Amino acid sequence: MPRVPRIPSELAFLPFSGSRAVAAGLVTWRMLRGSSWHRLLPDIYVHVDGYRENDHRMWCDAVALTVPAGAAISGLSAAFLWGVDLLPRASPVFVTLPGAARRRSTRRVSVDQRSLSAPEITRFAGLPVTTGVRTAFDLGRQLPRAAALVAVDALLHRRVVKLPALSSHLEAHGRWPGTAQLREVLALAEPLSESPMETRLRLVLHDAGLPPLAAQHDVYGTHAQRGRVFLGRVDLAYPRWRVAIEYEGDHHRERTHFQRDVARLNALREAGWLVLRFTVDDVLRHPARIVRLVTGAIHERRN
Template identity: 90%
Template structure:
């Protein structure tokens, strides 16, 4: 029975430089051309056991091995490494290269040519990546308006960056492309927003001219024996009208979550709250219907929209 080819422990799962591994005597070029290894980029390989076609972290590891000094993973790829995954499937790794370095974008690597200062690059799990504030600054001004708010909200919520720090960074970079949009985004940003769809739902209501909402509002009620009790937390709220606005993601369909939701909604309704629930289809395809329902709810509460 043929023996399984030996895999050096240092090359078992992570991408590596083929030329460096050969020079170190860990593998041969003939081995790298065999079925146990996958070529990701010129001179960059990974063992078949560590290969996942659309694993963005694997591609970040691979691309990082090819970056010159002064370059960094940036944009949506940096946000991904910081814990904010807003990437479409099979997205290329976004990198920023200093002006002197020349490299073309490919299917797997999207290149921005701009010099970064040493203060704008950090190491995250061993990879060169733009700092949290630089990542938020870039996404907030480069993405379309809604997507930029989604990204900034998510980075704020994960505490990758704080709003005052991002505002200060923006003040020192006035005149850069997209800073007018970013300045507006900062007036709309909400660190308490817990999902991209919550942000999108909030923006739909804001853009319709409805009153500002309170995010992640805790609702309390009265109990004869226990006094003031916690009834639940709602995604968005108009507390003075006792209107709760919820985004319903797929996780709400899970049995345990569904049962908790039913009990929470019954408690909110018993306390006099009107709860409106919306799905991704509502937010993305029927925003006018959302606005109409929320506006009607406010009028039902006998307080005209101002």
């Protein structure tokens, strides 16, 4: 029976530097050329059991081993590490390198040559990463407007950054490229927003000139015996007119969630609320239809 090679515990799961592992006597170059190891980047390897082609965390671990002092994982990759996953499939790892460091972007690594100050870098599970404030500052400036608002909303919602701290950072760097957009994003930001599509739905209505909405609005009714009772929480609302606006994601199709939704919507209707429900197709492909329906609902309730 062929002998199963022993895998050093230090190399069993995470990416590592091949040259350092060889120097430490953990493996040989001949072993690294074998089928037990997968080469991720020049001099960076991972055991085949730890390799997942689209595992962005694995790629962050790998890239972090290759960057110089003063560099940090940044942008959408930093947001991912902070718990906000807005990455497209097979996204490169975004890094910011000091101006003196020279490195080209590749399919796996997207490089931004801009120096970071020491207070703008922290460590997450051992990796150098831009702070929550700097991550939100960059994404709010650099992404397209709607995506920028989605990112800032999500970072605020997860409490990675707080709005006053982000506003202060903006004022201290007010001449940087993209800060005009970031000011608009901060004026529209909503920490209560619970999903990217909810943010995009709110933006559709804002851009149409409709009145400001209340996010994650709690609705109460009156029960004959129990008095004031909680009926449910709606994504967006015009409480004055009892108009609720809901984004319906795929999770609403699950049996248990669907049953709860039916009961909640019936209770809202009984309490005099008009509920409009929209899907991803509405938000991305039919925004005019959303505006027409919401405008009609407001007009109906006003009269």
